[in-house]
Amino acid sequence: MNRGPVKGSRPSGLSFMDKVYAAHGQPADWLLELARLADAEGLVGAERLIGYSRSAISTVLSGKYKGDIDRVEEMVRGALMSETVECPVLGDLPRNRCLDWQKKPYVPTSSHRVQMYVACQHCIHARRNKVEADA
Numbered sequence: 001m002n003r004g005p006v007k008g009s010r011p012s013g014l015s016f017m018d019k020v021y022a023a024h025g026q027p028a029d030w031l032l033e034l035a036r037l038a039d040a041e042g043l044v045g046a047e048r049l050i051g052y053s054r055s056a057i058s059t060v061l062s063g064k065y066k067g068d069i070d071r072v073e074e075m076v077r078g079a080l081m082s083e084t085v086e087c088p089v090l091g092d093l094p095r096n097r098c099l100d101w102q103k104k105p106y107v108p109t110s111s112h113r114v115q116m117y118v119a120c121q122h123c124i125h126a127r128r129n130k131v132e133a134d135a
Contacts, residue, residue, distance in 0.1 A: 015039050016061050023063030030076045035061055037080060050075045050096065071127065074099055085125045089115055098125055 016038040020027045027035075038046045038061065043054035050057070052072060059065040060072055077083040078095030087093040087101075102120045107113040120126055 020061050023061070028073070030073050030081065031061070033080045034076050050079045051100070071099065074127075087119070087125075088123060089119045095125075099127065102126055102128075 014022070016035040017032070020031050020035040024031060034046065034050070034057065037049065038057060041049075043057055046052075046057050047054050050072075052060075052075065056065065056067065056072075060069065065072065074083075075096045078097065078099070083095045084092050085095055085098050087098060093101075101116050104113065104117065106117045
């Protein structure tokens with residue numbers, strides 16, 4: 001009985017790098033890094049490192065992602081390309097970790113979380129502040 005594709009196989013036979021070039025022509029450096037990771041570690045490995053689902057990563061690589069592509073780019077740059085920001089609380093911080101902290105809700109039971117929440121609200125690296133400035 002056939003229960004779907006063999007684990008780890010790609011039905012089309014194309015590598016993720018091939019898919020990126022087919023979808024984007026001359027892709028950005030961060031797309032190439034993401035494709036390299038997906039080819040080496042699979043979508044599961046990429047999912048673990050950048051915090052997006054396998055389906056989201058696949059649609060990003062194929063040029064069909066409908067979500068916030070700028071956030072995906074920043075997560076890839078932080079996780080795979082060692083891009084950092086200067087956090088007012090933690091110091092030098094990978095960009096993807098900065099974005100993770102920005103998404104965390106206010107939790108008054110931890111003084112560290114309160115400090116981070118307040119700092120993220122007024123930080124120059126906050127995505128919310130960048131989006132408002134661009135508008």
